Amino acid sequence: MIITTRKRALGGLALLGASALVLAGCAAAPEEAPEETEALDFLPCIVSDAGGWDDKSFNEAAYEGIEEAAAELGVEFVAVESADENAYEPNVQQLVDQDCDLIVTVGFLLAEATTNAAAANPDINFAIIDEFIDAPNVKPIQFNTVEAAFLAGYVAASYSETGVVGTFGGIPIPPVTIFMDGFVQGVDYYNETKGTAVQALGWDLAGQTGAFTGGFAPGTEALTTAQGLIDQNADVLLPVGGPIYFSAAEAIRDSGRSIALMGVDKDIFVSDPDIADLVLTSVLKNIATAVYDVVTGAATGGFDSSPYVGTLDNGGVGVAEFHDFESAVDPELAGEVEALIAGIIDGSIEVTSPASPGQ
Template identity: 55%
Template sequence: MTMSTRKRVLGGLIVTSVIVALAGCSAPPPETEETSGGSTAVEGFLPCMVSDAGGFDDKSFNQLGFEGLTRAAESLGVEPVTVQSDSESDYGPNITSLVDQECTLIVTVGFALSAATVEAALANPDINFVIIDDAADNDFDGTVDAPNIKPILFDTAQAAFLGGYAAASFSTAKKVGTFGGQPFPTVTIFMDGFAQGVDYWNSEKGDTVEVLGWNRDSQDGVFTGGFSANQDAINSAQGLVDQGVDVLLPVGGPIYQSAASVIRDSGRDIAMLGVDADVFETDPSVGDLLLTSIQKLIDVGVEDAVLAAGAGDFDPTAFIGTLENEGVGLAPFHDFEDKVSPDLQGELDTITAGIIDGSIPVESYLSK
């Protein structure tokens, strides 16, 4: 598959090059006067945003990006411009439309917009760009492809490790499953971190919980081919449910809605994990199914970047969210609080400390 090939190349070259350059830049941007709220933007500042095909109401990373932009714009006293993409063919034209509207900062939401973002940034060096979930290294030479692009990245394998451990602790079937939209590194990082957490549970407890839908050795698994809550997503979830999983991690924006429908139709007690946002909060309709959510604080990263640019201090240095800087994390158990082991949270706290101090290694394309 072409997409799978791109994943492996990116997962290899960024590991050995881009991340070397970015690793020293993983702390959050320093707080400026403008981050305290009620500030005035530099003259002519106009922040804008392009969604990916999931749309701004995906209750996931597009929505989080939009919320971060909105908060920053309100603080700066400006009115942002947003444009929604309905398909991949919209990415380039949507960015061009924002250039034509004289946007001074353009935030593109998602790795799928990488090529269009780089092209626009190179053609418009006086406009600053922020891209979420991509290193903007489309020629794989180890550097960001344009000096006016700031990548916002998240080492979600660390938080997914915690999610996998929690899933293994909760599972009585000894089978947990995961599936993704497309095999981009920013999708598979969840799946692989999840599997590592299950492996850690097994090694610590002498257990045999199995992960279906992802193979750590081949770095491949079950994918729907897109990021829509459609029949392909239903089929992927159904295949895992039919194999007996009692915990399910769908990775890819709205595809969790398809997973939820399959779980409800099954008549079985199957827990689900959300991704990106705390889905219990963003979509209460599935709250009763959610063991927890694997979070990345996209809204905070976007808000900081927009506030800095609005103050005239745009910094293209990449931000990498980790457990240590609280850019990623595990959401509360909410309705499952009384269903999980009373020892689980304490164990997760200990594991978190171990991941932060390096005594518990978590592999990802952002950490190698």
């Protein structure tokens, strides 16, 4: 368990101009003392899930959001990293004990700890990412990621040369399976519109079953799962579960084949330069901006418990650029993706998941 605090004083002092005011025919006017602004009495806090702050994905994005908010507000923040699931309850309680004004819990797996702490501490506000909790002091931060993952599935099918693409997850929970639902639907839509027969391995949309590693850590299970998809001739992989993509990248390099990797949550082309050459695109959840908005709103008296739901329409979800793959994809693909976005927003293209917020 790691606790960090950081502070960036951005406002602090309101200073006069550098030049002294000189009155014509008179001596220089006395300089006025700098006027201090009252420090904001607000302590935002955050706790990760077991993926940790350096997952280059979900947790890291949430950390960046609170870090930016604290910088803007000129306050400290407290961040606690969870080593495993057994740390969730005590870590949340530790933040309660530190008199945090807002506690952001990162992920579905912290739902029980968040629910219990919020009920026991009605004077403390909470926000939870990727879960809905109905309480007056808890703000759900959710994302209808199925919409963006649909685009990724379409892109994967378009790019594939083998006619086989694959996805796998960490744990079969709604924030994971929602990506897989969208990915398979995107492949299916590509096949319907193009008359092709690209296979999507790793997820049975109808049965809601598929390939999972059992956790969100890279390692043998993730490597073996990725290798299994590669052995079935998949040439695009979408691993869903934070740092499990590290193992997918390792499997791709070990194969010696031309296989593209897709990221989730953040644009991993940017967040992880070591594997940037493998990244076709990423399915984006604008977690950092959502956390920033919730923290700054709570600090200025704007906290409310109504859910935030990120969609394509409000910019809460999306897909990243093709980056180094720009010249390798179909020249028409970018325009087709834009048309898909418009269709999903206006409802002419239906994209659904049992894991969507409100379902």
